[in-house]
Amino acid sequence: MLEFINQVLKIWKEYAPALWDGTITTLTIAIIGTLVGLGIGLVIGIYKTIPISPKDNIIKRVSYKIVDFILSAYIEIIRSTPMMVQAMLFYYGIAMVFNIQLNILLSGLIIVSVNTGAYMSEIVRGGIISIDHGQYEAAHSIGMTHTQTMSKIVLPQAIRNIMPSIGNEFIINIKDSCVLSVIGVTELFYVSKYAAGATFHYFETFSITLIYYFVLCFTITKILRYLEKRMDGPDSYTIMGSQTAPEAVIHVNTANHGKGE
Amino acid sequence: MSDTVIQIKNLKKVFGEREVLTDINFDVHKGEVVCIIGSSGSGKSTLLRCINLLETPTSGQILYHNQNILESKQASHQYCAKVGMVFQQFNLFNNLTVLENCVIGPVSVLKKPRNEAVETAMHYLEQVGMAQFVNAKPKQLSGGQKQRVAIARALAMEPDALLFDEPTSALDPEMVGEVLKVMKNLAEAGLTMLVVTHEMAFARDVANRIVFMDKGIILEDDTPEEIFNNPKNERTKAFLSRAMG
Ligand SMILES: Nc1ncnc2c1ncn2[C@@H]1O[C@H](COP(=O)(O)OP(=O)(O)OP(=O)(O)O)[C@@H](O)[C@H]1O
Ligand SMILES: [Mg+2]
Numbered sequence: 001m002l003e004f005i006n007q008v009l010k011i012w013k014e015y016a017p018a019l020w021d022g023t024i025t026t027l028t029i030a031i032i033g034t035l036v037g038l039g040i041g042l043v044i045g046i047y048k049t050i051p052i053s054p055k056d057n058i059i060k061r062v063s064y065k066i067v068d069f070i071l072s073a074y075i076e077i078i079r080s081t082p083m084m085v086q087a088m089l090f091y092y093g094i095a096m097v098f099n100i101q102l103n104i105l106l107s108g109l110i111i112v113s114v115n116t117g118a119y120m121s122e123i124v125r126g127g128i129i130s131i132d133h134g135q136y137e138a139a140h141s142i143g144m145t146h147t148q149t150m151s152k153i154v155l156p157q158a159i160r161n162i163m164p165s166i167g168n169e170f171i172i173n174i175k176d177s178c179v180l181s182v183i184g185v186t187e188l189f190y191v192s193k194y195a196a197g198a199t200f201h202y203f204e205t206f207s208i209t210l211i212y213y214f215v216l217c218f219t220i221t222k223i224l225r226y227l228e229k230r231m232d233g234p235d236s237y238t239i240m241g242s243q244t245a246p247e248a249v250i251h252v253n254t255a256n257h258g259k260g261e
Numbered sequence: 262m263s264d265t266v267i268q269i270k271n272l273k274k275v276f277g278e279r280e281v282l283t284d285i286n287f288d289v290h291k292g293e294v295v296c297i298i299g300s301s302g303s304g305k306s307t308l309l310r311c312i313n314l315l316e317t318p319t320s321g322q323i324l325y326h327n328q329n330i331l332e333s334k335q336a337s338h339q340y341c342a343k344v345g346m347v348f349q350q351f352n353l354f355n356n357l358t359v360l361e362n363c364v365i366g367p368v369s370v371l372k373k374p375r376n377e378a379v380e381t382a383m384h385y386l387e388q389v390g391m392a393q394f395v396n397a398k399p400k401q402l403s404g405g406q407k408q409r410v411a412i413a414r415a416l417a418m419e420p421d422a423l424l425f426d427e428p429t430s431a432l433d434p435e436m437v438g439e440v441l442k443v444m445k446n447l448a449e450a451g452l453t454m455l456v457v458t459h460e461m462a463f464a465r466d467v468a469n470r471i472v473f474m475d476k477g478i479i480l481e482d483d484t485p486e487e488i489f490n491n492p493k494n495e496r497t498k499a500f501l502s503r504a505m506g
Binding site for chain 2: 055132157238
């Protein structure tokens with residue numbers, strides 16, 4: 001046991017800088033991939049919820065359908081194939097077709113973003129269609145356009161509701177970015193494999209890797225929870241002073257109130 | 262009577278195979294309070310939703326100050342901003358505070374300067390007795406409070422007419438009164454109102470006219486006195502005797 005710990009510490013001391021670099025690469029890929037993926041997801045999710053009525057002109061309806069078909073194909077193909085295969089196809093495909101060697105990190109970023117985008121599209125679409133229809137009707141009743149309704153009423157609520165799913169995608173990206181090691185992205189897993197291969201201490205090295213991934217994911221989960229809470233605003237509201245006592249300000253706490261709605 | 266705000270001509274609405282509204286004709290004049298009564302499923306909500314363009318009428322005309330708003334998209338847009346609606350389920354914007362609920366329409370639709378919109382919103386929130394709650398979110402309010410904010414939100418658009426679809430039906434009995442009182446004040450202040458309601462006492466006391474609907478048609482359209490004391494139609498009689506218990 002003591003020997004094991006000693007060995008772990010030794011490897012850690014030697015490879016700490018490399019592991020740190022790997023961690024940074026992993027985090028960078030996860031953060032950028034999730035954000036770009038969310039961007040893709042928002043565009044597609046919003047597009048897929050544009051109301052198209054049979055009364056719209058034929059050109060609008062047909063072009064909508066064509067784009068919609070392409071987007072659906074993208075989502076289904078990405079969701080039904082492993083990211084590792086996508087990575088191989090993309091990286092070596094680009095090299096073959098265009099005869100260029102794309103920057104490996106950039107390739108990794110593109111693959112994770114495009115992959116996350118497919119999942120995010122469905123998450124965003126789900127978030128939008130889960131908003132009560134009464135919200136649209138109320139917006140319509142004061143004369144708001146579809147664009148105004150979406151940007152000011154529906155999307156803020158939808159995004160708040162899908163925050164846990166967005167966080168989940170982020171965590172998945174931290175872990176799944178390890179498949180990018182097949183094209184040589186020097187993220188945490190790649191560095192670990194290298195260290196293990198050099199020292200022949202696979203178990204000890206990957207014990208360290210496990211702790212790295214766990215601390216990363218666990219901390220980020222906690223941070224996201226906190227941010228979600230902050231987004232909800234205060235549980236209490238302030239009753240403004242009345243005419244009789246303009247200086248009176250009462251704080252009403254509704255922390256355990258109305259959460260069921 | 263004085264000038265007509267909304268005029269409905271030969272309005273028809275079909276859902277699939279079902280004809281829900283058959284040849285509806287009636288007018289709402291400026292300053293008038295018209296109550297629509299009738300049994301469940303008679304098409305009252307559908308009529309109101311057609312008037313607010315939440316449903317597209319199958320055929321017929323809706324004239325707003327003598328202009329058919331079903332003809333141009335431009336006209337229908339302005340019309341929506343000028344004819345407000347209060348819903349049974351309140352439908353306050355859940356992501357906005359009470360104040361923002363009343364400010365967003367005037368700012369984004371009417372393009373009012375924000376400080377002016379806030380001032381107007383505060384005025385109407387005071388009128389419905391909700392000025393103290395400007396910072397609250399909808400989920401922190403009771404049903405009656407939500408409905409009063411919804412009324413203030415509609416008023417903040419300074420509408421030509423307001424449509425109400427059973428505004429008190431989703432409320433606990435003890436909160437019905439506060440909302441009806443606000444509506445009664447609005448009626449007295451001269452607001453043009455079209456109200457679908459099951460509150461017979463309110464219809465009798467506040468309405469200038471009562472429209473009785475049955476199976477998608479208007480069976481009677483008369484003063485409250487005539488409808489309540491001297492109903493012409495057998496179905497009206499039957500409905501009233503049931504509704505008044
Ligand atoms: N979107 C729809 N699709 C199909 N049928 C509908 C739709 N909306 C309403 N209906 C039907 O139209 C009829 C009239 O409905 P409506 O809601 O207008 O009645 P109502 O008079 O408001 O009743 P209530 O007093 O219960 O609110 C009902 O039979 C209803 O089932
Ligand atoms: Mg109804």
